[in-house]
Amino acid sequence: MTTQTNLVKEGGKAGEPGLSQSSHGLKAGLKNRHLSMIAIGGVIGAGLFVGSSGGIAAAGPAILVSYALVGAMVVFVMRMLGEMAAASPDSGSFSAYADRALGRWAGFSIGWLYWFFWVVVLAVEATAGAVILEGWVPAVPQWAWALIVMVVLTATNLASVSSYGEFEFWFAGIKVVAIGAFVVIGLLAVFGLLPGSDNPGAGLAHLTDTGGFFPKGAGAVLTGVLMVVFSFMGSEIVTLAAGESEDPRRAVTKATNSVIWRIGVFYLGSIFVVLTLLPWNDASIVEKGSYVAALDSIGIPHTGQIMNVIVLTAVLSCLNSGLYTASRMAFSLGERGDAPKSFARVNAKGVPAVAIWASVVFGFAAVYFNYAFKDTVFTFLLNSSGAVALFVWLVICFTQLRMRGILMREAPEKVTVKMWLFPYLTWATAAMILFVLVYMVFDEANRQVVLLSVLVAAIVVAVGVVLDRRHRAAAKS
Template sequence: MQQLQPGLKGRHLSMIAIGGVIGAGLFVGSGAGIRNTGPAIILSYALAGILVVLVMRMLGEMSAASPSTGSFSSYADRAMGRWAGFTIGWLYWWFWVVVLAVEATAGAAIVHHWVPALPAWLIALAVMAVLTTTNLYSVGSFGEFEFWFSAIKVGAIVLFIALGGLAIFGLLPGTEAVGMDNLTGRGGFFPHGGGAVVTGMLTVVFAFMGSEIVTIAAAESKDPGRAVAKAITSVIWRILVFYLGSIAVVITLLPWDSSKAGTSPYVAVLDHIGIPGAAPVMDFIVLTAVLSCLNSGVYTASRMAFSLAERGDAPRSWTRVSSRGVPRRAIWASVAFGFLAVGLNYYSPDVAFTFLLNSSGAVALFVWLVVAVSQLRLRRRFEREAPERLVLRMWGYPVLTWITIVGILAVLVTMLFDASARPQLLWSIGVAAVVLVCAWVQQTRHRTGPVPAPELPDPQEEAVR
């Protein structure tokens, strides 16, 4: 049987786990949340962060017990049936191929600003081509690129927090201690009311998408169970430091209602404390985050496609791997749509590309919901059939699992009543309905009798698939 190969090193997985949660949205998109919520945006990040921590702990429990390239899609398959694994797997694949187009376009805009003579569409295609090539070569090359991309992002955030912290207490030359005025003045900590904290979550919750990549990548390491357990236990301090820490610096140093805070708050902070060349430096860091996201997107979409093909839910040819253990056909299938989406963004940004964005906007929440429901069901099976595999357990099971499910549903309901988020939810539900119909057709075509509950696979066999 053709198999993926354990080509990712421990340092690759560690840096993917640390840096995977840091995307361009943190550096750029956080400004809109600050403007709409005020200083209380830090509570929005905290609530969203708590949801992510709980979901990742649940996913970690399942991944450590039974590592799989299909991750939550494979677990949904076992917990709820093939229709669930099929649906969430294809939705997740859809999400990442759309992200490829979004990030390629964003990266092209930055480079085009530096080199106006190069057309943006050519830059986008070139960036896509380079990162596709690295993924086609070996999983190790993906890991190496991601290691350095993540190292730059992590270094930038740590340095930002350190400089911002010194500025807050007036320890940098030319700065004075700022006190609490920006947090409690200008309308108070809740200038738009407490309800803005919940709606603020809608602008920040999707920034956390990407944390789950490490559970997919761990299956291509030498000791996947241990790697997952180590990565998951670090998720709490990652969120505390990178998100809550950096946002706390921003809202403490800058008035929430200033025009600077509403655009690129990180650049505004660096300008405020007198760091020269803040804009181009941040452009470079954002470009690094974009390239990291693209690199991860190619990898993640292809591995999900590979897993779906292994289970008979995608063309079997996608399971073919190269001599280096790379599923090249799954990669080509994933990036082909990414290239098409890049073209749609340039030829029809107002209609076709807007549809693509909206149709994948709520997938993160769908994934988290499926993870929680799967863990709720599989935990009982592991305790009954293989308790020795539960080396990383979900806290407060099943109470915290149910609380997480209720929290995710609450965010989805909030999206329904928010005018700006409603199109994303409705279009995402529409795409999910189409995929569900495809799942029903697929299951009907292959149904020959009662389908027994799938057995829990051997963790060593599952890890190399």
């Protein structure tokens, strides 16, 4: 177990190139190409493909401002996390850093909340994938498809970390190529340069020709923020995965430095293309989905099936990474004594099998609840984990405020990635996250999500504080 007093020093062991085993017993089986694609694919979730149409309908072209605001927030959070992760790579990432900087109760609380978030996501994504697959092969019932994809990806994660990396490399690769092609082809059509296109090539006219750039008013930008913020969850996965790579510091530094263009191209770029190909209030955007509607306007055939393949890839990628992320967080909690010790055991392949199975069992249970008790138990699980992404980002802000001083005292040479305009930009980011959370309370569509999430978080924090006090009392006696 890595103690609080030697976290920075021991964290360096995993960062030395050429080692096949990390300082925690996890096998360093992720190659640089795996980490690069995990970093790129981590910001492209299924929510980008299926959730953007609602944001466009709510805010019009101004949804670009919403994406830019949330994107900037994620860039700042990733910079803070990158500063800590580059100095001390750890499979527990922000949970391990919160443990040290804010107290054991904080690491315990945010670690378990993050685990809870991802095991619920497993059920959501497994069901979403099953819906697509059932449409292709209706002879197999939806619940069976959900079971199949869960079993396959569980086997992948149990095989080795390199198996997870290889699957994610190809899943993420398909997403990246698809979005990149969409942006390039879309821009050509926007300016009338695409041969054979059905689109009139209106240039940038659609950004203002239907009620202006703010057709629903400037306040709709905040509504848009609430609708898009959760599609960004996953960018932090690379900092957990870096602990199982051959050169964690290099991987984290590279991922942190590239997050700006990744968000710019994949989120802002693709949404910009949709909004310039079609008027924001075109009925097809909501009926077919923003990307399918945009491709239809160009005249590309079979757009629905093409997008189904891409969305299925995004779903499987999210499932794969969700299981990996949940198991590594459970492993880290077990290693720090905040979960059963068996969670911290690795098998001969360097994989935390018990932590994986524990995450899978809860994931399977959540899938069952989604089919058997969709409007009661599953709705509660979904709502009570909905705001965890914002809690994680908030904890990263407060952790980095404390960790900067700790790192500079103990190992200043390891602080190779620094948060810009520290501490002012860190405080500003925390304030923005808090503002979003408060605004959610006054938004009818999101009030239940944030209140239930706060309730569950309060219970977990209370448990963490009680356990922390017991540990302190035991240490003194």
